Amino acid sequence: MTTPRGAGRPRDPRIEQAALDAARDLLVEVGYQRLTMAAVAGRAGTTKAALYRRWPSLPHLVYEAAFPDELLKDWHLGRELRADLLGIVVGTRDAFTSPVAAAALPGLLAEFSTHPALHNALFSRFAGVAEAIDDRFRAAAEAGEARPTASAQDVLNLMIGAALIGVLVGPETLDDAWxxxxxxILTDGIRP
Structure with missing residues (x-):
């Protein structure tokens, strides 16, 4: 969720990567509450000003560090419907239970009320995934495997909510049986 670049010399992508790596390391080492832009800048070998040119606030930097775009690249849909849903559930669980995400989530959730754009960015990042799931649900509905009213957004909300609660209450419970x-539950909920 890097902010758009204005006029001037091109940004050095090494600074962005160093800052993201530093934020990830520090989140695991000191936690969200003790993380500062100054600490990230120091660890990344840059300045706070350089970070603020890239991210409008610490929560924006933390969000991008904890939930990089790569998390959403390997979605494969089109198999059996339950297998598709299981892949989405496991992928979400794995993303939320990574050490970096687990350290970032409580703080980011608290920040949503003061940074509405961050909240919107979190859900807009899943827009492509929701569209792909809606396409998959339409195909499942045409095949008689799902109700025509099955909604990717509803399924994602339920799944993300279950994963978030699990992370906050006890991530060790989010095993393969979970x-x-x-x-x-999701498969039964969308069946006709």
Whole structure:
């Protein structure tokens, strides 16, 4: 969620990568509450001003560090419907239970009320995934496997909510059996 660049010399992508790596390391080492832009800048070998040119606030930097675009690149849909849903549940669980995300989530959730753009960015990042899932649900509905009213956004909200609660209450409970149970609930919920 890097902010658009204005006129001037091109940005050095090494600074962005160093800052993201520093933020990830520091989140795991000191946690969200003790993380500062100054600490990230120091670890990344840059300045706070350089970071603020790239991210409008610390929560924006933390969000991008904890949930990089790469998380959404390997979605494969089109197999059996339950297998597709299981892949989405497991991928979400794995993203939320990474050490960096687990350290960032409580702080980011608290920041949503003061940074509405961050909240919007979180859900807009999943827009492409929601569109792909809606396409998959349409195909499933045409094949008689799903109700025509099955909504990717509803399924994502339920799945993300279950994963978030699990991370906050006890990430050790989010095992493969949990993923199977959540998948069964979602699959049963969209069947005709």
């Amino acid at each position: 993923a199977g149970r959540i998948t069964d």
